Amino acid sequence: MRYLYYPGCSLKGTGRAYEESMLAVFQALDVLVEELPDWNCCGATAYMAVDELKAFALAARNLALAERMDTDTPPADLIAPCNACYLVLNKAQRYITENESIGNKIHTALAAGDMTYSGGVHVRHPLDILLHDIGVERIKTAVKKPLEGMRVACYYGCQIVRPYATFDDQYNPTSMNQLMWALGAETVDWPLKTRCCGGSLTGTIEELGHRLSFILVKEAINRGANIIATSCPLCHFNLECYQKQWQTRYHDDAHMAVAYFTQIMGMAFGIEEKRLGMRRLFVPPAYIAAVS
C-alpha cells in the first residue's frame, strides 16, 4: 500500500509529534507514505473567512499536485491528518466538482499557474485508512504491549465527520474507539467526542476558547478517562497546552494526559518513545512507564 501524504502547516510545527508518530505507525504496518512535494497551506478556516475562492484555489493546487504525482495508480489517495486540512480539502473538492461557477473559476486560476485538476483525488483521514484499508485484524497482530488499564476518551473534534460523514457516523463516530479496542485499551462513554474544542478562538477570544476546551477535559475526567486521544493538531494543542492556565483561570483542576491516537498506537506497537514524539508532550501519558 502506498499513499500520498499532505502534512499541512501544523504537522510541521506544533503538531510534529503527530507526524512523527503517524509515520512510525504506518511504517510498523508496512504502509508506504510519501509526502506531497511542495504542498502549500490548505486554505483553512481563517482564509475562508477572507476570500473563499482563494481558499479553494489553495486547496486546489494541492489536489492538482497530488493528481500529477500519482499517475500509475489513479485516483490518488491523499492522507490529510489534520482535521481542518481534511475538511478544507474535501470541501474544496466538492465545491470545485459540484458547483459549476466555482469550478470554472478555479480551473482558470490553476491554468494561470500552468496547472490542471480533473477532480480525481480522494482526500482521506488516517483514521479511515487505518480502519478500512488496513483493518483491525492487521493492527491487532502488530500490538506488542496491550494497553491494559488505559481508559481512553476518543476525541474526534468537529471537522472529520462534519459536515461530510464519509467514513464514520456523523453523530456518534466510532472509528477511533475501534482502533483503541484493538490495542487492548478501554474507551469511555464521553458525549463530547465531536464537540468543538474552540479552534482558533483559544488564541483570539481566550475566555471563550479556553472554556470550550476546559469543559471537554473536565468531562473526560468525570467519565473516568485517564487519557484523551486526539486526531487533530489544533484540538490537541487546545486540550493540552492550556491546562496550567486553566488552574488560575477557573480555580479548578483539569489535568490529564493528551496524546495523538497515533502516539497511543505506537506505544502499543512497542515503538521507541523518541520516534513517537513523546518528549513533545506537555503531559506525558502516565502509562508510558507502566507499559514500557
Place this chain on the structure above:
Amino acid sequence: MDFRKAKRKIKYESELDSHFAKEIVEKAGCEDLFHCIQCGTCGGACPISAYMDYTPRRIVAMTREGLKQDVLESYSIWLCASCYSCAVECPKQIKITDIMYALKQKAIEEGRYPRRFPVTVLAREFFKSVFAKGRNNEGILMTKVLLKTNPLKIFKQALLGLKLWRQGRIGLHSDVIQNRDELRKILSALD
C-alpha cells in the same frame, strides 16, 4: 440600571437594506437562506451560541430582513468556529457555516469589522503569510496577532512559547514553498 439609556429599537423600512439578502443568497453554499423556518436547532446545537450577541438563527432572520448593519457589526459571525454542528443538524439542511463565512467576507469587503478584534486580525495575518510563503508558521502568526491586538499578552504567553520552543514545536524559521510564483499566479488570477 439606568433607564435613561433606553434606545430606539424599532426599525423603519428605510433603515433596512433590501438587497442584502439577495447578495448573500447568491454566494456559494448560501442558496437555502430563505428556507429557514426559525426552529432554532442551530442555536441549540452551537457550542458558542452561549456567547453570541445574536444566535445563528437570529443572524439568518436579520440577514433575510435586511438588517445589514446589525448583522455585519455583530460579533456572532466572528465567534463561529466552523465546527459545522448547526449545518449537520439543520432540519432544512441549510449550510449555516457557509452563511457565516459569506457574512465574514462581506464584513471584510465593506470594512465593517472591529479593527483590533483578534479574529479578524488573525484572518488577515494568516492571509498575508500564506500569500507570501505558501505556508504558515503558527508561532510567528500568533506573535503577530498578539502584537496587533494586545501586546501586553505576549508576556503572559511567553512562558508557553518558551516551552513549545524547547519541545521543538515552534520556531522562528518560516517554511517556504518552492513554487511561490506559481501559487501567486493562481491566487492573483482570482482578483
Place this chain on the structure above:
Amino acid sequence: MPISSENNGKIPRIGVYICHCGLNIASVVNTQQVAEFARGLPHVVIARENKFMCSDPGQDMIQDDICEHKLNRIVVASCSPLLHERTFRKTAQDAGLNPFYFQMANIREHVSWVTLDNALGTDKAKALVAAAVQRVQSHEALDSQQSPVNPAVLIVGGGIAGIFAALVIADAGRKVYLVEREPTIGGHMAMFDKTFPTLDCSACILTPKMSDVKNHPNIVLWTYSEVEEVKGYAGQFKIKVKRKPRYVKEDDCVGCMLCVEACVFKKPRFADEFNLGFSFRKPIYMPFPQATPPIVLIDPNQCIQLTKGKCKRSCMNVCEKNAIDFSMKETFEEIEVGAIILATGYQTFDPRRIPQYGYGKYEDVYTSLEMERFTNAAGPTQGKIVRRNGETPKSVGIIHCVGSRDKKNHSYCSRVCCMYSLKLAHLIKERTGAEIYNFYIDMRTPGKGYDEFYDRLLDEKIHFIRGRVAEVTDWARRPEEEGKLVLRVEDTLVGIARRIPVDMVVLSVGLEAREDADEIRRQFNISCSHDGWFTERHPKLAPVSTTTDGIFLAGTCQGPKDIPDTVAQAGAAACEALSMIDKGFVQLEPNTAHIEENRCSGCRVCIALCPFSAITPSENGLTSTVNEALCKGCGTCVAACPSGAAQQRLFTDEQIYQEIEGLLSYV
C-alpha cells in the same frame, strides 16, 4: 363498435372551445389568438372561448352549437383529460352526439401552468389544438360497454378507518370482507388512552365499534390474514386472501384463556407487541383483553411444540372445546368483490434515526406511542407514569416534530403531533404534577375545539418553549443537572440558548407510510407519493379515489390525519364504493383492441404479447381474435402487429398518426 348516428356526417364539422379557466390559462395563453388560429384549420366550423368551459354556461354553449351549427366533432382545449374528459363527453352525448367524437387538448397542466413565456405558451397551445383538431376527424362513434358490479366490498386494514367504512357499507346491506394482518382489529387507536381534544376514552368509543364489526351479519372478518393476489378490474375484482394459522380454531375458541394459564411457560417472558415490549406475554396469548375477535393464538416462533415438536401440550389438555390444533396450516380464500377500500394505516417514525435525541441510549427517553401505553390504565404500568427506576418524574420534556418537518427524514408536517403532545402533556401533568416542557417549532392546532385545548394547557401552566431541541444529553454542567437528561435548545422567543434538565423525555414521533406501502401499491396498481403515501386521484375533488377505478382510500394510508378526519374519509370511501355498487354497472372505456380478420396473417405475435391472455387463435387457426371482455386496452398487440390488423379503439394507428401530424403541422 361503431354505431350509426344521425349526427355523424361524413364531412367533419368541428367546434373548438378554448377555456380561460379563469386566469389559469388566460394569463399565459393568448386564448383569442388560439381561437383565431383554430378557425383557420380545415373543417373547423366554429371556435370560441369561455371563462370556464366546464361550467354550465360553457357546456350549454357547446350543446347549442352542436344543434345550431350541426357540429359532429368537438375539441375542448382546457385542462387535463384525466380531469374533465368525462364531463365533456357527457356534454356531447346529451346534445345527441356520440360522446367519442370528442378530443381534449391539455393547455393548462401541460402549457399555462408550466410555461413562463406567454408567446411560447401560446404557440404550444396552438400546436396542441391543431393536433386535437386533426385527430378528432378520424374519431369514430363508439358504444361504451357496461360491466356489472359485484356488490361486495373488500376492505384492507382493520384500524378505525377500515372498521368505520366496513360498518357503513354493511349497514347499507352490502357484504364486506374485512382483512386485517394482525390477530385483532383496532389498529393504533386501540393503543391510545384518551383522544384529543375532548379527552374521551379511546377504548370506550372504539371497542363497541369493534364488536359491531364482529357481530355484523354482513361483515366477514378475517384477521391474521393478508391479501395475496388481486386480479380483475373495477366491479369484478378477484381476490386471494392468505389466512395465517393461529393454531387455534377460530370457530371453537371462546376466549376463556384457560390455555394461557396452563401454558408450560409459567411466567410470561416474550415481549408483548401491543404494549410495545414494555410487558410480557406467553407463546399462547390474547393480544389484549378487548381483542376482536376475542380468541387466542400461538406464536410459532416461541411455542415449544411448534419449534421443537415436543411439549406437554398442557394448553391442549385444558381446552374443553378442543380448539387448539398444532397441525394448522395457512389457508387461502378466494373472493369476488366489486370495490376495494384500502385502509392500511401508518407506522410511527423510529427516533433512532435521530441519534441526538438519545432514544435507545438513555432509558428515560420514550416515544409518544410508548407514552400512550403508559398513560393507558390497561397498559404496562396500569396508567402510572414512572421512570425506569420506578420513580415518578418531576419534570418531563416533550419534543415535537421528531422526524417531521425535517428534510433528512420527512419534510411534511405529521399533523397530529402538536395535538397529541398537548394531550400527553395534560395527562402527565394530571397524573404526576410534574413540570412539563413542550418544545415546538410552530404550534399547529387547527380543528374544532383544538385551539381551545391549547388555551387550556396554557392555563395549566405547561411550559411552551419555541425551539427545536438540538440534543438530549446526560452531560451535566451544573449540580442541578446531575442525574438528569438535559435538553439543549434555543428558546427562540427569548433569543437565547438554554439547557433544561428533566427526568423524562417524550419524543413526539411523526407518522410515516408503512414499510411495505410500496408492495401494497404494486399489488393494487395504484400510485404513491415520494413519501410513500397512497395518491388520491385528485387532491381536491377526488380525495378518496385512486387512479385505478374501483379502489378507494381511507385513513392514514393516504397521508397523516387525526381520528375525526380518518373517520370522515372512511365514510366518504364507503359511500363512493356504495355509489358504485348501487349504480350496478361501471362504464368501460371502449379502448379495447380488435383484429380485422381480413388483414390478419395469423402470425400470432400478439398472442404471446398479451398480458391478459385475451387473444386466441380463431377456430380455423388462420387468424387471431381478441376477447374484448378480457382486453384491458393497453395496445401492445397493436404496436406489434406487423400487418396493422390489430387496432385499438380510441387509439387507432390512424388517430395517433393524425395527432402527430397535427402537432407538427403548426410551426
Place this chain on the structure above:
Amino acid sequence: MSETDVNNNDLHLFEPRIVAFFCNWCTYTAADLAGVSRLRYAPNVRVIRVMCSGRLDPQFVVSALRQGADGVLIGGCHPGDCHYQEGNFKALRRYKLLKRLLRTMGIEEERVRLEWIAASEGDKVQRVMNEMTEQIRALGPLCLTPIPQPDFESLQEEVLTVVREEGGVCHG
C-alpha cells in the same frame, strides 16, 4: 432589448420541436402533477397520450421525425409498475431496436429518449423535459439527408431476432 438579450436570442434561435408519447397512468399523470405543482419547463415538448408505453409503435417515432420533429421522448412507468403488467418492458425492447434502426438511418440516437417516470415524479418530468430540450438544441435541427444504403441483411436479422424475442412465430 439590451445587447446581451439579443445575444441570448441568437444563441437560442433554434427552438427544437419534440414529440413525447406518455403513458396514461404514470408519466402523463406526472406531467399533470408537474403542472399542478407549477414546475416550469421548456415549452418545446408536446405530449401525446397513449394508454401504455407498450402501445408505442416504433413507426410513430419514425413518422414524427419524418414530419419535422427534432426529437422524440417516450415516457412509461418504472419497471414493475406497469398498469398492464409489462407493457413498459415491451417498450424498452422496441426502443432498443429503434435506436439501432435510427443509427442505420444516419440519425443521432440521442434524439430519441426513453424515461421511466412515476405518477409522483412531477419534478422528474421537469428535469427530463429541460434536459431533452437542451440536448436536442445542442444536436441542432434534424436534417434528413438521403439515407445511406442500409445493410438490409443485418437489419432483417435484427428484426427477426426481436420478433423471436417477443415470442411470436414468424411466418416469414
